Amino acid sequence: MATKPLTKAQLVAALADETGMDKKAAGAALDAVTGIITKEVAGGGAVTLPGVGKIYCRERPERMVRNPATGEQIKKEADKVVKMTIAKALKDSVNG
Structure with a gap:
């Protein structure tokens, strides 16, 4: 059974506990990492978090989609x- 995801406050508390920092410093560190990832990915780059994964931005081409309520085909613009x-x-x- 899946459990609820950690909230930001819980993540900050766990980070502070693991590193020995106070919660204010851990929160600032988390905000800094989030800001760096956001800025890099928004600029078209990618960020690798060792042991976790790679976050990147991909462009999707223009395509035809269907409105499920009416069945009408509409053109969806290219997006990221x-x-x-x-x-x-x-x-x-996770698997073993």
Whole structure:
């Protein structure tokens, strides 16, 4: 059975506990990492988190989609989507 994901406060508390920092410093570190990842991926780059995976942006081409309510075909403009490839080490630790 799946459990609820960690909240930001719980993640900050766990980070502070693991590193020996206070919660304020751990929160600032988490915000800094999040900001760096956001800036890099938004600029078209990629970020590899060792042992976790790679976060990157992929462009999707223009395509035809169907409105499920009416069945009407409409053209969807090209857009970008954020993707994440999970590291093999994480997959292996989860599966066995």
